[in-house]
């Protein structure tokens with residue numbers, strides 16, 4: 001079956017300007033042809049009239065916790081597993097509804113979720129899974145509050161955390177994930193805010209442990225994404241060969257230069273901070289989570305996580321480091337991922353088209369999918385959305401699910417509210 005997306009305004013998300021009267025031919029899940037102007041339609045073609053709409057690549061979220069179903073992240077570990085599974089299904093559907101065709105798991109995912117989507121059981125985005133957060137005992141991935149909960153014993157059911165201490169254990173933890181067919185590893189180099197026992201200013205993994213994760217990932221043809229808030233963590237990540245630093249909130253100029261030299265990317269994640277500050281309390285976020293966001297004690301000037309994250313994204317952009325977009329969303333936040341794209345405009349100062357590129361072609365490169373998705377070019381996967389209005393002129397268009405009128409992944413239409 002051939003589909004033609006006809007006569008729309010197109011953002012290919014690699015060039016500088018939109019194309020008017022653009023037509024895209026999709027066949028076998030692939031973009032086969034792109035042309036402007038009119039042509040005689042062949043027979044047996046399904047034509048989608050895109051007049052007055054913008055056609056652009058499906059959005060990518062480079063940092064999703066689609067499999068975490070509670071606002072208190074550790075809460076998922078005591079939730080009844082069947083209930084968690086149903087909530088994950090609903091969260092994935094909302095993410096598609098918002099125009100995302102690919103998401104990268106930042107901790108908590110499982111190959112079975114990916115299988116459920118790939119087999120058509122769930123209407124979800126393409127998922128790249130990392131599995132549990134790799135963390136030291138008491139670190140950012142440890143949700144045992146003061147050692148009393150013994151969540152670790154429940155991890156066979158919920159895939160949120162793998163506590164690893166020491167070089168041999170880190171190597172084993174990495175290999176266990178590749179045994180589970182993970183797409184990448186997620187390690188917690190520094191402390192964080194959403195975890196009960198640690199502080200953002202702390203550095204937890206040693207340089208050798210980080211190198212072991214990167215070495216094992218490389219040996220399997222994969223890579224490491226790393227949670228890091230303070231600059232010592234950022235520096236270690238860039239030095240040891242981490243592919244993308246997540247948050248990177250207290251990035252300094254020296255480390256930014258090191259990232260640039262070593263090809264380390266930054267994934268900017270302001271949306272989750274905004275959500276927690278605005279809605280966290282009423283949704284059950286713990287007192288220590290909100291306290292650490294406001295006062296992480298990571299910089300001499302006392303900058304909050306939000307202030308630090310904005311500065312880091314600006315500095316990285318100024319240095320020419322690729323800056324991707326990651327919502328870091330989970331639970332009830334799912335479906336609102338595009339807020340992070342809006343914040344790249346409103347807070348970091350990118351142009352709307354630059355922000356859209358961050359969430360498409362830049363994110364695709366970070367996810368090692370540059371040749372497959374993230375732009376509208378021939379021979380790429382047909383991951384395409386059709387939206388009302390001009391998101392390259394008004395970024396707010398992208399944050400309203402109702403304005404995302406059609407979502408296509410691999411040439412398959414997952415959402416269509418066009419007449």
Ligand SMILES: [Zn+2]
Pocket residue numbers: 063065106107328
């Ligand atoms: Zn995260």
